[in-house]
Amino acid sequence: MAKSKTLEVGALPYDEFDKSINKYNGDPTAIIAILQDIQDHLQYVPKDSISYLAEKLNVSPAKIYGIVTFYAQFRLEPLGKYIIMLCEGTACHVNGAKLIGNAISDELGVKGGETTEDGLFSLEKVACIGCCSLSPVMVINEETYAKLTPDSTRKIVKEYQKREAAAQN
Amino acid sequence: MHEQGKTVIKVGYSTCGIAAGGSKVLETLTKEISKDNLQVVLQKTGCIGMCYVEPIVDVITPAGELFSYGMVTEEGALRIIEEHIKQGKPPEDMLINKEREEVVGQQVRISLRNCGIIDPESLSDYRESGGYKAFEKAILAMTPEQVIDEVLRSGLRGRGGAGFPTGMKWRFTRQYQNDQKYIVCNADEGDPGAFMDRSIIEGDPHAVVEGMMLAAYAIGASEGYVYVRAEYPLAIVRLEKAIHDAKEAGLMGENILGSGFNFKLKIKKGAGAFVCGEETALIASLEGERGMPRLKPPFPAEAGLWKKPTCINNVETLSNVPWILFNGAEKYAAYGTEKSKGTKVFALAGKMKRGGLIEVPMGISLKEIIFGVGGGIRDDKKFKGVQLGGPSGGCIPESLLDTPVDYDSVARTGAIMGSGGMIVMDETTCMVDMARFFSNFVQNESCGKCVHCRLGTKRMLEILNRITEGKAEHEELELLEEIAYNVKEGALCGLGQTAPNPVLTTLKYFRDEYLAHIEDRRCPAKACVELLTYTIDPEVCNGCRRCAKRCPTEAITGEKKEPHVIDQEKCIKCGNCFDSCRFEAVLVE
C-alpha cells in the first residue's frame, strides 16, 4: 500500500483526547463517539491513541482495537489531503461505478483503500451516500460530484491535480 | 414562515439537491436578493422527491400560486430573479410544474407530507403545518393505552423491513414494568441504494422527533436515542437543530407542558457497519460494543438497551405516527390493502427515468410505480428486473410486474418489501453480476459470529466470481444453490438469513443468464468485463483515430484514414473506444 509521506504526525493532541473523554464524563461505553471525535480531528485513529484511551477509560487496549477494526468508519492510517469517496452502492453499481473506479485508479495509480505517493489523494470505496438518483456519485472532501462518466471523472481529478500544482509554484 | 404579501422562494436543499448544485444556486439567489433588496423570502426546503431534476427552485406568489423550476443552474437562478421576480415573466422553459403534477399528483404523501414543502430547520414551519398538535393532545388528553390503541387500529406496520405491527410492539414494551425504558429510532439505513430515511430526516426532522415522543409516551419511556448513519452528516445537523429547538420551545425536557411527562433525546452516530441496522446489533453498538447481533429471546421489548425494555422503530414508521394521531387511525387505514395498511415510501433508482423518492398507497402494482410514477426506463431500453429490499431482498422479473406492493405479495415472489429501496435494471444489467454484487456486500458486512454466514457468503461469492469470469462449471451452480439454502437456515440473524435471497431469486428467474455465462462463456447483458472482446470492424472504420486517442493503454493502432485494430493483449476492456467511435465501428461481443 502506498503510504502518505507528507502527513508527518508529531506529538498527538492528548488535550483533544481529554476534551472528548470529558465530554462523555469518562464513560467507557461512549468509546465509539470518542473515537469518532479523534478521527474527526486527525482523520484517523493513531495506534498510540488507543493505548492512551484504554488507560484513561480503564478498559483493555484489545477491546478498543476490536471496536476500531469492527467498524468500517475507523482508519488506523492517515489519509491524503483529498479523500475521494467513491460510491459503490447498488444504484451507482448499476450505473457504472466500476468504470468510474477504474478511471480514478488509472489517473492516480491507487486502488480502493490506498493513498497516492505524494500524499494528496486517498481513494475510499463506500456503500451509498444517499444520492442514488444522481448516480454514479463520488465525494471529494466535502464536494459531491454526480452523474459521473469516466471522462468527467478524469477531468475532475485532473482539476484537483492542477490546482495543487499551481499552489506549489 | 409565510410573511403576508411576500413572494417566497424555496431551494431544494437536501443532500441530493446540494450534490446537484443547490448550494451555488442558493448563493446566487441570496446575493441577488440582497443586492437589489428584493422583497422576497428565501428559504431552504427538503426533498420533494424529484431528485432527477434537482436543484429545484420553487417560487410561490403571495396568492399561493406555485412555480416550480428544475435543474436550475447559476444562470437559471439569475433568470428566475431577473425574469420572474423583477419582470413578472416566469421563464417558461425552466418550469417543471406539469411534470411535478404528474409525479407528485400520483402519490399519497403522509410520511413525506412536509418534505420539499416546509423549511426543515424551522420549528414554526412545522408547527404551522400542524406539527406537535398530536403530541400535545396525546400527553394532555390521552392515556398511553389510547395512543397505542390508535396506532394499532391504523394497521401501521414497521417500515424498517420486517413489517411487525407497530402498535403491538408498543403494547409489548409497555407491559414490561421498569423504572427505565428506551425508545430508539433506527436511522442506520444500511441498504446501499436506499435513501428514504435520510430524506425524511433531512426534509422533516421534527416529524421523527414527534413520532419518537409519542412512542415514548405510549410505552412509558423517558429517554430516546436516534442511531444515525455517520454517512448522513446533513441529517445529523438537522436532527440536532430540531431537538434543540423542541427543547427551547418547552416541547422536550422535564414535565412537558405540565403533563408530568419527561423526555430527553440523544443522537448516536453509527460507524459504518450494515449489521448494526439489525436491532440487537444496534443495541450492542449503542452500548459501545462491537455491533454483533444477540440471540433472541429475550426481545428488546423485555431486555434491550442496558437490559431495559426498549422499543426500536424505523424512521419512516415514526414519521407516520403524528399524522395518524392527528388525522385518526381510520383515515390512515383507508389506504392500502387488508393486511398492509397505509402508504409506503420508495427510493427509485437505477435505470429509472425519474429517479427519486415517492410515497404511494400499499397495494399498487410494481408496474404502476415503475412505469407510472417512475416514468419507465431511461433511454427507452428494455426493462429486465427490479431489486426490492436491497441485499436482503430479491430481483423480480418482468413477468411479475403486476405484483401489488404489500408485505405478503412481495414476499411470495422470494423478494422482501424491505425498507423501500427499489433498483430498476434494464437489458444492460447482468443479473449474475447483481447477485455477485450483493454477495460481495453481505460477505464484507457479515459480522463473523456464525460460521454459515461468514464462510457460506464467502464461498458463494467465490463461485459467483468464477461464473462472471467465465471460469465456472455446471456443478458449481448446484453447489451455489446448496450453500445458499444452508446459509439461510444456519445463520443467527437477519443478515445471514436473508443474504442468499438475491442469489436465489436470480437463479429462479434468470437462470438462463447463469447458463450463458457457464455454457457459452458469454454475458448476454455485455456487462461482465472478463467475457467481453472489443474489435473494430474494418469495413466501417475510417481511421479517424478518435478511439486510439482515448485508449488508455495504447492498444489501438493503425494509420490515419486506414482501418484500425485492437491489440487484445493490451486491451483492458475499458470501453472508451466503444463510447468514442462516431461510426459504430467498434464492436463488443
Ligand SMILES: Cc1cc2nc3c(=O)[nH]c(=O)nc-3n(C[C@H](O)[C@H](O)[C@H](O)COP(=O)(O)O)c2cc1C
Ligand atoms: C441485517 C439487518 C439490517 C437492518 N437494517 C435496518 C435499517 O437500516 N433500518 C431499519 O430501520 N431497520 C433495519 N433492520 C430491521 C431492524 O432490525 C428492526 O426490525 C427495525 O428497525 C424495527 O423497526 P420497525 O418495526 O419500525 O420497522 C435491519 C435488520 C437486519 C437483519
Ligand code: SF4
Ligand atoms: S448471520 Fe451473519 S451477520 Fe448475523 S450474526 Fe451470524 S455472522 Fe453475524
Ligand code: SF4
Ligand atoms: S476497450 Fe479500452 S483498452 Fe480496449 S481498445 Fe478500447 S479503449 Fe483501448
Ligand code: FES
Ligand atoms: S448507491 Fe451510490 S449514492 Fe446510493
Ligand code: FES
Ligand atoms: S429531491 Fe432529493 S433525495 Fe431527492
